[in-house]
Amino acid sequence: MTLIEEPRPDNLVLSPVKQSGLAEQMKRGLDAPICLTWELTYACNLQCVHCLSSSGRRDPRELTTEECEAVIDELQRMQVFYINIGGGEPTIRKDFWHLVRYAVDHGVGVKFSTNGSGIDAEVAEQLAESDYVDVQISIDGADAETNDHVRGAGSFATAVRAMEHLQAAGFEGFKISVVMTRHNIPQVDEFKAMADHYGAQLRLTRFRPSGRGADSWEALHPSDQQQRELYHWLMDHPDVLTGDSFFHLSALGEALPGLNLCGAGRVVCLIDPVGDVYACPFVLHDEFLAGSVRDEGGFQKVWQDSDLFTELREPQSAGACASCGHFDACQGGCMAAKFFTGIPLDGPDPECVLGHGEEAMDSVARAAVSKDHSRTTVVLGRKPVS
């Protein structure tokens, strides 16, 4: 899930009510999401091997400009603070900048994720002028070799150019977003140095076996040892953002700062390019489809009344993890990671730090990725030599 983007650890500072009470409240859901992810298009000029939405081709049924504006109006009424716009590459949409402006003008903040291809000097200057627009540049390696192995030839240079434009325009604190893999976890210090160099903030998130990530999971997901290293690194670097996505690592000791719970359908959700609403960005699968913004009652009805979200807000069984002393810390881990590795939703996380995930994975029961927008077959090449 992508939940909270504030520098840790004082994100949950207020204590008139005990922390556990708040977590319980979050699990029962809120009247409106805190933020939501909105994939504006499946069109993309890249075809990253781990793309959670298997993007590439535009879906001809994409929401029109008017439909997007109506969704923004609704989010304004529901007081959703901000939207995380992604894709695909969202800047490919011809009305992208119009929609960003429309959202900001209607009191809905925007953070958008991009591979940097749409950020030239002029765009960077416009972005630097708005307090209500944040930019997140995606890279997956601290050097071209490591990055381009996952994101495609030339993509590192494109991202670096965008970061240089943002820096030159005086955009302080834009985000550099990295999905943690087996190949780039050894580079965390380099990512941090890069963020410091550009006056940016580093954001590290968990790699999920979603979309094309299901195919590259075996090759790219971190080793047990790397997970432990990452946990300690995150504890030592409280100013690095994580979108609360590593809560399964909290079973290693002291909890990572954050809510440490799965927010899917409770405090976050995802709207896809055709208006379908899913529980979170990592479960683009019919099983987690709650409804559509095109349905009568729109997004609000899906958020507040859909059967799926209602179910996700009910107390969840600890299942196979009930007897484990660390369940309170890790909450059984990530729903999406379990689903796409064939583990029951009340089973352990595939990357359970106590090693319970390994035996629970079932390649036969593994859910097939149901939505593929790839332009061509995407295959992970040989691992870069470093």
Place this chain on the structure above:
Amino acid sequence: MTAAAFDADRAYRLHEQVALRPEPFGALAYHYGNRRLNFLRAKELVTLVESLADHDSVQAAFDAARIDPRRWPSFERALASLAASDFLVPDAHDAHEGAAA
């Protein structure tokens, strides 16, 4: 920017880039400037925060809100942490700085 230490004898107000959204437990607060999210975990705290701008000092706001003095320390800690993350800022009509400030 480092905020000066929180001082209950001074006046504060909500930062103009902070949005409050009512919730059953109190309110969610989002700061569009530093993009932090905070949880105000008591309805009385929300009322207090919203009333700060009407008073010459935090102490005066406490008195007016009729919050049980035994709860003041926890509320004051909450306000101090909101000030530390720039959700609350010293207000111009601070009694100590006078009307000209």
